[in-house]
Amino acid sequence: MAQAMKVEDVMTPHPYTVTPGAPLDEVASAMSRRKIGSAVVVEGGRVVGVFTTVDALRLLSALLAEEVDR
Amino acid sequence: VTLAPRATAPVAERMTPAPLVLDCHRSVAEAREAMFALGVEHLPVTDRGELCGLASARDLDRLQLDKPNVDPEVLEVGQAMSPRPLTVAPATPLLRVVERMAEEGLDAAVVVDGREVVGIFTARDALRLLLSLLASPAPA
Numbered sequence: 001m002a003q004a005m006k007v008e009d010v011m012t013p014h015p016y017t018v019t020p021g022a023p024l025d026e027v028a029s030a031m032s033r034r035k036i037g038s039a040v041v042v043e044g045g046r047v048v049g050v051f052t053t054v055d056a057l058r059l060l061s062a063l064l065a066e067e068v069d070r
Numbered sequence: 071v072t073l074a075p076r077a078t079a080p081v082a083e084r085m086t087p088a089p090l091v092l093d094c095h096r097s098v099a100e101a102r103e104a105m106f107a108l109g110v111e112h113l114p115v116t117d118r119g120e121l122c123g124l125a126s127a128r129d130l131d132r133l134q135l136d137k138p139n140v141d142p143e144v145l146e147v148g149q150a151m152s153p154r155p156l157t158v159a160p161a162t163p164l165l166r167v168v169e170r171m172a173e174e175g176l177d178a179a180v181v182v183d184g185r186e187v188v189g190i191f192t193a194r195d196a197l198r199l200l201l202s203l204l205a206s207p208a209p210a
Contacts (some may be wrong), residue, residue, distance in 0.1 A: 010135065026202045032197040035111060037177065039111035055195035057172035058199045063207075064165040 015040045020048060028056060073089045075204065081162035081167045085181050085189035086197055091116055094123065094148030097148055098130050101147045105130075111176045111194070114187045121187055123151030124180060157182045160189070164199070 017040045018027050027039050031053070041049035080191035090104055094117045101113055102169050105127055115123040133150035134142060156179040158167050167179050171193070 011121050025201055028197045032194050053177055054175050056200055057168055057196055060196055061168045061172045063203050064168060067075045067077040
């Protein structure tokens with residue numbers, strides 16, 4: 001049965017979308033509050049990227065490393 | 071006031087302490103109920119009291135997709151969990167934990183003191199930490 005399934009059967013409809021200019025703190029806050037792992041970045045009706053918790057972890061890692069280097 | 075550097079702070083300061091731990095033979099249905107009741111997405115899993123895996127809501131989804139005709143009351147958490155989760159000691163610096171999660175693409179680390187599960191640090195905890203850093207960056 002799982003073999004015959006289509007991605008639309010299991011995808012998350014109406015994903016959380018943001019524009020490229022959305023403030024990072026707002027996006028991170030919404031992802032934490034809604035318990036979601038990604039934000040789809042759209043511009044003019046076109047998908048231009050995705051911001052995931054792994055992207056957030058990479059950024060956090062870089063910011064924390066900066067603290068150590070000071 | 072000098073803030074302690076967050077990078078070297080122990081993960082214990084930012085983890086979710088004392089998470090619910092489920093035995094690997096408990097049912098997927100029970101795990102879902104517990105996640106819903108507690109508002110969490112991850113549960114450490116033990117076998118005879120020893121940590122043996124981590125079950126995320128996504129792991130439960132995947133197993134139920136693979137076995138759509140099996141009652142979730144019958145499916146066991148041990149079948150759904152991801153074995154060998156990332157484990158860290160409570161004193162591990164936050165930077166080290168976050169680096170490993172980013173490198174390995176993981177959304178949670180289980181905090182263990184010896185053999186005891188004492189906490190869990192998830193991507194959600196990391197997002198909260200990121201928010202606190204964005205709100206109050208370290209002084210130049």
